[in-house]
Amino acid sequence: MTTPRRSITILGAGHIGFAMALLLSRSGDYDVLVADRDPLRLQAVAALGVATCTAGDDAALARAIAGRYAVLNALPFHCAVGVATQCARAGVHYFDLTEDVQSTQAIRALARDARSVLMPQCGLAPGFIGIVGHDLARRFDELHRLHMRVGALPRYPQGALRYNLTWSTEGLINEYCNPCEAIVDGVKTTVAALDGLETFALDGVEYEAFNTSGGLGTLTETLAGRARQVDYKSIRYPGHCAILKLLLNDLRLRDRRDLLKEIFEAAIPTTEQDVIVVFASSTGLQGGRLVQESHSARILGCEVQGHRLSAIQRTTAAGICAALDLVAQGALPQQGFVGQEQVRLADFLANRFGAVYATQPEARAEACAA
Numbered sequence: 001m002t003t004p005r006r007s008i009t010i011l012g013a014g015h016i017g018f019a020m021a022l023l024l025s026r027s028g029d030y031d032v033l034v035a036d037r038d039p040l041r042l043q044a045v046a047a048l049g050v051a052t053c054t055a056g057d058d059a060a061l062a063r064a065i066a067g068r069y070a071v072l073n074a075l076p077f078h079c080a081v082g083v084a085t086q087c088a089r090a091g092v093h094y095f096d097l098t099e100d101v102q103s104t105q106a107i108r109a110l111a112r113d114a115r116s117v118l119m120p121q122c123g124l125a126p127g128f129i130g131i132v133g134h135d136l137a138r139r140f141d142e143l144h145r146l147h148m149r150v151g152a153l154p155r156y157p158q159g160a161l162r163y164n165l166t167w168s169t170e171g172l173i174n175e176y177c178n179p180c181e182a183i184v185d186g187v188k189t190t191v192a193a194l195d196g197l198e199t200f201a202l203d204g205v206e207y208e209a210f211n212t213s214g215g216l217g218t219l220t221e222t223l224a225g226r227a228r229q230v231d232y233k234s235i236r237y238p239g240h241c242a243i244l245k246l247l248l249n250d251l252r253l254r255d256r257r258d259l260l261k262e263i264f265e266a267a268i269p270t271t272e273q274d275v276i277v278v279f280a281s282s283t284g285l286q287g288g289r290l291v292q293e294s295h296s297a298r299i300l301g302c303e304v305q306g307h308r309l310s311a312i313q314r315t316t317a318a319g320i321c322a323a324l325d326l327v328a329q330g331a332l333p334q335q336g337f338v339g340q341e342q343v344r345l346a347d348f349l350a351n352r353f354g355a356v357y358a359t360q361p362e363a364r365a366e367a368c369a370a
Contacts, residue, residue: 006328009064010034011055011083012074013041016097016167019309019317020072021050023353024324026305035064061086068092070117070327072320076170080120081106088114093327095320097123099171099214101181108218111337117327119338122320124276124312125150125232126217127340128357131348132280132295133219133230134341139293140284143227148216149209151235151277152312155300162237164271166312169261175234176244177254178213181220183230188220194248196233197241202279202296209233210241218339227284235277272310275300278357297357314356322354 006029010020013036024030025048034045035055042052055061065071065086070093073083077100084107087094093116098104104120111118121127129148137143154164165172179190196211215232223230248254253263281294301310309317323343326332331347348354 005029005031006069007031007067008033008070008072008324009068010072010074011061011064011079012036013038013045013052014074015310015313016316017074018045019313020074020321021045022048022304022307022309023317023321025050027352029328033064033068035061062090065090065092070095070324072324073097074320076168077103077174078170080104081110084110084118084120087116088118091116093117093324094119095122095323096120097127097316097320099123099126100174101178101214104217108337114337115335117333117335117338119323119327119332121217121340122323123316124152124278124319125215125234127319128315128348128354129215129232129278129280130217130219130340131343131345132278133216133282134222135345136280136282136293136295137223137227140282140286140291141288142285143223143282144284145229146223146227146231146282147229147280148232149235149277149279150215150232151207151209153235153237153275153277154271155273155275157237159268161240161243161268163240163268164274165264165268166271166274166310167316169264172264173257173260175212175214176248177257180211180213180232181216182211182232183220183223183227186225186228188224191231194241194245196231198233199238202277203298206238207235207277208238208241209235217341219341222339222341235279272301272308274311276311276315299356318353318356322348322351325351325353 008030010017013034021034025032033051035053036042037056046052055064071087073096077098080096080098080103084094088110098120107120129150133148152166182191199208212234253260276299278297283292299311349358
């Protein structure tokens with residue numbers, strides 16, 4: 001018996017929306033509609049043979065949502081709560097990529113009475129790193145420390161910042177400015193962004209890492225009372241944090257985020273030659289012995305059916321597409337709020353989309369060539 005194709009709406013036809021449309025349409029299991037307010041941005045998606053529509057107001061957005069199996073939201077973070085509200089009212093499953101803590105809390109409140117799934121934070125960080133972190137945490141009888149580090153970096157860094165724009169500038173500024181959730185001495189708390197600077201080497205490359213907001217998702221709530229210390233930091237090349245502190249603190253651009261966005265987008269080039277670096281480590285007791293365990297991955301961009309996808313496109317789109325797949329397959333709850341830590345790492349890596357994150361070279365090559 002043939003399984004019916006499920007109808008999906010992707011909101012946003014930018015770089016990530018395009019990658020999502022490519023992955024889902026080529027899977028053969030989903031009828032994909034992509035909606036965006038800009039008709040020009042829809043042209044590249046339409047060239048894939050995917051249906052498109054212009055959604056420039058709330059009424060058009062409601063039409064794009066009504067009757068669909070699920071909505072995948074790739075719009076800016078400030079659109080998340082409004083879209084999730086419409087999906088909850090329509091009984092449509094909702095997935096997004098937001099790193100914004102307040103948006104996630106509002107969506108969680110919406111989900112209390114929802115008859116569909118509301119699953120925010122399905123990208124890289126928050127997203128995959130929360131799945132990894134929870135998998136590491138559950139291996140210990142007593143968890144002492146859980147450290148999670150993620151970087152979306154240029155492969156060929158230049159300039160003093162040694163950084164290129166690879167995703168949402170608004171989201172990046174949020175990470176650098178907003179309070180960061182953590183567990184310190186067993187208590188859920190917040191720490192300041194840009195603090196906690198550390199340096200380390202991974203596979204022979206020197207990096208720095210520092211506190212940024214939003215990467216942990218709901219993991220601090222899940223692990224509160226079970227771990228002594230849990231934190232998340234963004235990975236950059238050495239020297240990046242010092243310049244950010246000059247811009248945000250000394251020049252007080254944290255109070256003028258619109259201007260900071262304009263400066264970043266005018267002065268920092270974008271690149272598709274990027275690399276995703278993931279490193280998580282945990283320490284605790286297993287059978288009375290002090291043990292350390294870790295998980296690392298390094299993921300590059302590649303060509304998919306003649307289309308070049310950057311590393312951030314591949315990993316972010318893979319995360320939200322895998323979440324959709326797992327709900328559609330019945331491997332996750334079918335209504336209410338679903339946090340990333342409810343996803344088993346083994347299920348995620350075995351998924352056709354999640355396999356992008358597999359650490360085995362042969363699995364990564366297979367996922368890239370598919």
